[in-house]
Amino acid sequence: MAKEVIFKKQKTGLLFLAFLILTLLIIQLLFPLNHIEIFEIHFIDVDQGDAILLRDPGGYDILIDGGLPQQEQNYKLNRYLKSAGIRNLSAVFLTHPHLDHYGGLIQVLEEFPVFYFFTTGVESRAKSYLKFLEIIEYLGIDYRTVHRGDMIRIGEVIIDVLHPREEFLVGSLNNLSLVFEVELQGLKILLTGDIEGETEAELVRQNMLNRVDILKVAHHGSATSSNADFLKIVDPSVAVIQAGKNNIFHPAPEVIARLEDRDIQVFRTDKDGDVVFGWNGSKLYLLEGGISGFIRKLYKRAI
Secondary structure, three states, rough: HHHHHOOOOHHHHHHHHHHHHHHHHHHHHHHHOOOOOOOEEEEEOOOOOOOOOEEEEOOOOEOOOOOHHHHHHOHHHHHHHHHHHOEEEEEEEEEOOOOHOOOOOHHHHHHHOOEEEEEEOOOOOOOHHHHHHHHHHOOEEOOOOOOOEEEEEOOOOEEEEEEOOOOOOOOOOOOOOOOOEEEEEEEEEEEEEHHHHHHHHHHHHOOOOOOOEEEHHHHOOOOOOHHHHHHHHHHOOEEEEEOOOOOOOOOHHHHHHHHOOOOOOEEEEEHHHHHHEEEOOOOOEEEOOOOOOOOOEEEEEEE
């Protein structure tokens, strides 16, 4: 009799499990995991490096940079993307070929289908970067170079490339970073890679900059970037610094001071972890988020 009771319990458990799996599959078909109702902007904490995810409600997901090789962060970036319900990436952008920007993308390409890859075409002879390019070619990803004057539209996301100029692709890799303004139905975001004061001054001098709502602070908040003239023109409401914990160089205290002097709200991945914003077409919200899951309807506060 005892064996019969145990067997019935196991059978009931299996039936319930089968029912639960079937229910979850139906829910997933009716309400896809990657369905979102507002634009989302994710500044992902990948320690000392950049990784930015743009999500369009139409189902387009765009990744800009990927931080260091993911083995060093227990594959944080891939886990983050999967936690957000992402199955593929419409486009990946690489701002420049430094390891703390492309290293983590190698593992992304190995796990997520990518339709387009955009970069400047600036060369690097680093073995890991050459391997990265080989993977792109092997996977048959559509590789494209972009420069000043190029405009890319992916869903409702409009990307206006401001730098570098195609005819000047020699020099400091930092100063040859891809710089572009992103517009999401009225919201403007300036993404700056690792540019330094020299490139900031050039963009100011050539009237390439506009006021923006969100600024990705250049070069992890380095003292060589975010000069006063540059900040005066872009005049963001919000600035995000992507830097590793306990880094004695990034962000520099003088950069924090310059941002705060202009009453710019500063977020830092080394202190705040993943920083996620939502834009509903009229208001910018700081969202709950992170590797443990996303609560998209719970807005923490309007900015």
